[in-house]
Amino acid sequence: MMDFTFKKAQKLLTSKDFKSVFDHVHIKAGTGELLVLVFDNQDERPARLGLVVAKKNLKRAVDRNRFKRTIRESFRTHQHQLKGLDFVVLSRRGALTLDGPALKRVVDQTWRRILKKRAANIATRDS
């Protein structure tokens, strides 16, 4: 039975954690709705997630909460494929146009694209 919990250890908590991701972006992936920055720890630690949702893009608190919950839920179900990575997800203006299920599909696709890029990075580094 796989563990799909989402504890505090899997969140980026301090400003130091956020800074390390922002200063050393190894992989960048985005759509019109969101932007994902990835820091590669290159080990088997649990993946960690941080969210940056600007009031400018999503004005109502209800929309911001929905955006964060959807991404957390998707992260929770995909975490075992994402080990060793730290993520920062930022909202973009287009986030308002998607409803919950549609946003979830977009996020799921983004994880797959990041994994592909990571594999390519490792290949170039090894060669």
Place this chain on the structure above:
RNA sequence: AAAGUUGGUCAGGCAAUCGCCCUCUAAUUUAUUAGAGGGAGGAAAGUCCGGGCUCCAUAGGGUAAAGUGCCAGGUAACGCCUGGGGGGCGAAAGCCUACGGAAAGUGCAACAGAGAGUAGACCGCCUAAGCAGCAUUGCUGCCGGUAAGGCUGAAAGGGUGCGGUAAGAGCGCACCGCAUGGCUGGUAACAGGCAUGGCGAUGGUAAACCCCACUCGGAGCAAGACCAAAUAGGAAUCCGCUAGGUGUGGCCCGCACUGGAUUCGGGUAGGUUGCUUGAGGCAGUUGGUGACAGCUGUCCCAGAUGAAUGAUUGUCCGCGACAGAACCCGGCUUAUCGACCGACUUUUCAC
């Protein structure tokens, strides 16, 4: 039954799985596991008012600024609520109402108009006399009288009618309005009625200045308190100085600090706390027209700190709106698909 008015309640339900936050209990590897319980709103929103709480200086005096504005009550308090009065709308139930003072003072009113506030005389009306005419009358119209009618304007210094007059006029009278003084009812706002005045005292604007009455110290949990790396040096006590400077009130008075000596601790990053038992909810009862208050019983009902309520599936229905706590309450305002319960008004029909 239809049309309408008004008060209140609710804000998808149930089940399964995977997850999140807090509390309690137990176990241990001391941050995990297991069990139990709890987990957004009527507006949590806007931040428009009022209070608690905390610090500033102990919150004192004066002045400025600001706010409120029919009366009485409720409340911790309010710009809120309840009841009543005046005014407006409606056939009614009912709804709306910044509703003190312009007979203390100052100011403002474009354009038009004769005249815009100590009124005014443009067109007019009347008039001695003259001319015409048999005459009713018509024309010109001195000295003057007059303000009814016309014109302008948002507004023209009481209104309507009758008398009166050369023509007119509160000039006189009646009714209405206004003012003053009693009276009656009401806690009061106010209402009713009487007498007198005789409109030369009195148009509008106070969300113009202002006057009157009442309220008000300032900041805000990023308040504040505690534990504490690195780095840099400060704090308390006593003595001295009232000149200057500093300080959290817009300003003044008033108040505290400063310089020297002695003594020893101080506190930025970060963390902890403040953090939820409260002007609390529910039920009953008593008082009150009511807002509400008293008493009795009972319950504990979010407390996060990248910030918790979600996702998937099934099922039912009326197919689910606006929208997410961040110190806490009382209001107001704004957003909102709907559902249910009660009270009242009018019309029609039946008995």
Place this chain on the structure above:
RNA sequence: GCGGGAUUGGCAUAGUGGCUGUGCAGUAGCCUUCCAAGCUACCUACAAGGGUUCAAUUCCCUUAUCCCGCU
């Protein structure tokens, strides 16, 4: 979360209880052989709603949008 401020043509910026100016831009004409400059004319505004007033861009209230300060 708390506390402040702003909104005037396409852009920038005055203004005040009685018909909204000014500059740049745009359009048309004049001038010039043509262009530029210059001159003339036109065009397009008081964020939205309600109230006070005879009259509101101005005074008052509500709403919307934007900006700033306090970790």
